[in-house]
Every structure is written in structure tokens, then in C-alpha cells.
Amino acid sequence: ELKVEQNPLFLSMQEGKNYTIYCNYSTTSDRLYWYRQDPGKSLESLFVLLSNGAVKQEGRLMASLDTKARLSTLHITAAVHDLSATYFCAVDIMDSNYQLIWGAGTKLIIKP
Amino acid sequence: DAGVIQSPRHEVTEMGQEVTLRCKPISGHNSLFWYRQTMMRGLELLIYFNNNVPIDDSGMPEDRFSAKMPNASFSTLKIQPSEPRDSAVYFCASRPASSGNTIYFGEGSWLTVV
Numbered sequence: 001e002l003k004v005e006q007n008p009l010f011l012s013m014q015e016g017k018n019y020t021i022y023c024n025y026s027t028t029s030d031r032l033y034w035y036r037q038d039p040g041k042s043l044e045s046l047f048v049l050l051s052n053g054a055v056k057q058e059g060r061l062m063a064s065l066d067t068k069a070r071l072s073t074l075h076i077t078a079a080v081h082d083l084s085a086t087y088f089c090a091v092d093i094m095d096s097n098y099q100l101i102w103g104a105g106t107k108l109i110i111k112p
Numbered sequence: 113d114a115g116v117i118q119s120p121r122h123e124v125t126e127m128g129q130e131v132t133l134r135c136k137p138i139s140g141h142n143s144l145f146w147y148r149q150t151m152m153r154g155l156e157l158l159i160y161f162n163n164n165v166p167i168d169d170s171g172m173p174e175d176r177f178s179a180k181m182p183n184a185s186f187s188t189l190k191i192q193p194s195e196p197r198d199s200a201v202y203f204c205a206s207r208p209a210s211s212g213n214t215i216y217f218g219e220g221s222w223l224t225v226v
Contacts, residue, residue, distance in 0.1 A: 033214055042203065043155075045214040088155070090215075099145075099168065100215060102155050 002027045004091050006103035014111055016078055021106045023072040023089035031092035032072045033100065034063050036085045043088065047074075079110045114138075116218035118204050124224045130192040133221045135204030136185055143207040145215065146179055146189050150200045158202075161187065194225045 003026040013019055023032070034046040047056040049065035049072060056063050060083065062075045072089055086107045090100040117136040125131055137144050146158040159169040161181045169179070176195070181187040191198055205217045 042217045042219050043205075045216070048214050099157065099160060102157075104154050 002093065002101050004089060004101050004103040006087075006089055006106050008106060009104060010107045010109075012109045012111065013079055015080055018078065019076050021074040021076075021087055021089075021108070023074070023103055025070050025072075025089075025091045025101070027070075027091060027093060027101065029070075029091045029093065030065075030067045032065050033090045033092075034072070034074055035088045035090065037088065037105070038085050046087075076108075081110050081112055084108055084110045116204055116206050116216055118202075118218035118221050120221055121219060122222045122224075124226065125194055127195055127225055128193040129225075130190065131194045131198075131223060131225075133189040133202050133204075133223070135187045135189070135218060137187070137204070137206030138216055139185065140208065141206035141216070142184070142209045143215075144181060144187050145203075145205040145207070146187070147203040147205065147217075148200045149203060149220075155203075158189070191223075194223075196225045199224050 005024045007022050030051055032049045035043045036046050037043045047063040049063060052067040054065045060077045065072045074087060086105045088105045089103045093099055116138055119134045143162050145160040148156045148158055156171055158171045159179045160167055164181045164184055177191055179189045201220045201222050203217050203220045205215045207213055207215045
């Protein structure tokens with residue numbers, strides 16, 4: 001069964017702290033995507049990781065991909081309240097260009 | 113680029129009524145997706161089209177749901193008759209042909225069936 005598992009599913013943290021969200025997947029894939037969703041809003045693309053060892057950074061967020069371990073991480077550095085959102089990872093099915101398999105999402109709350 | 117455009121943004125309807133949701137994908141994108149999102153079930157893929165052809169509709173909950181894509185710039189998702197359990201946010205999304213491209217989501221249609 002094709003599965004994408006995120007953990008934790010819920011994370012409450014203080015501003016200024018560092019933390020990592022994990023995304024494990026069961027299918028062979030070298031394409032992984034991270035999205036952000038604010039409450040009541042749509043999903044916004046954050047990162048596209050297209051190869052083993054890929055690392056992307058934007059501000060306080062950094063995403064990496066290890067295709068051998070079938071693991072991606074989203075690292076938050078010195079969290080700020082504005083990063084509070086739900087973060088989703090999704091994986092391309094290798095035999096299809098059309099469909100992504102989604103994780104359940106990680107709801108991140110950053111307290112001032 | 114205007115992005116993926118959905119309408120209506122919000123709809124409240126009575127049980128039994130027909131609901132039609134509309135989507136205009138980003139020009140040049142050849143894959144189109146309809147997703148449903150609820151607190152209980154999260155994000156679910158209902159159906160996706162490639163070059164206007166439905167590829168996989170296994171996520172469509174039941175026969176009350178139907179989707180069409182008559183041309184590359186327009187798609188509809190219809191629910192007939194609607195039920196309260198259909199209340200959700202329905203997202204349309206599109207994607208370019210090349211692999212490794214992200215999916216772009218519309219703002220969503222917030223449906224409430226009372």
C-alpha cells in the first residue's frame with residue numbers, strides 16, 4: 001500500500017525554538033513536495049525536492065530528501081509565530097506524472 | 113498568471129439540491145485534480161484528468177458525484193443530490209505536463225449542505 005506518514009501530527013512550540021517535521025513514504029520516489037496551509041486558506045507550495053540529497057531553504061524553513069531512507073525532513077529554525085500553519089508533504093508515484101500521495105499534515109502552533 | 117480559479121467560493125444549499133462547482137486551471141497545465149478536505153478525513157483526491165481525459169475517479173465517493181472537463185480550460189464537479197455529509201472544502205488544482213512540477217491549488221469552494 002502506498003503510504004505517506006508525517007510525524008508529529010500536532011506540534012506546539014515556543015518562539016525561538018528549533019524543531020523538525022518528518023515525512024516517511026513507502027513507495028519508490030525521488031520527487032517530494034512540501035506545502036503549507038493557513039487556517040481557512042488553500043495549500044501553498046513551499047519546496048520541491050527532486051533528487052536524493054536535495055536540500056532547499058527559505059527563510060527559517062529547510063527541507064531535505066533522502067530517497068534511500070524514503071524520508072524527508074522539514075526543519076524549522078528559531079520559530080516565529082507567523083510560521084504557525086499546517087504543513088503537508090506529498091510524494092509522486094513513480095509510474096505516474098499525475099498523482100501525488102499526501103501525508104495527513106502536521107499542525108504547527110508557535111506560541112509567542 | 114491568475115492561478116487556478118474556482119467558483120463559487122462559498123455555497124450554502126439545502127439537502128437534495130444540485131451543486132455545481134467550477135474550475136479554470138492555469139493555462140498550459142494539462143493535469144487537473146479535484147480534492148475534498150474535511151477535518152475528519154483530511155485531504156482526499158476525488159478525480160484527476162490528464163489532457164481533459166479522466167484518469168482515475170476511484171476517489172469519487174458515490175454516484176451522486178460526477179466531474180467533467182469539456183476542454184482544457186474548464187472543469188466542473190457536480191453533486192446531485194447533495195447531502196449534509198458532503199459539506200467540505202473542495203479544491204481544484206492543476207499541474208504542468210513535466211514530471212517534478214508542483215501542483216497549484218485554487219482557493220477552494222466552501223460547501224455547506226444543510
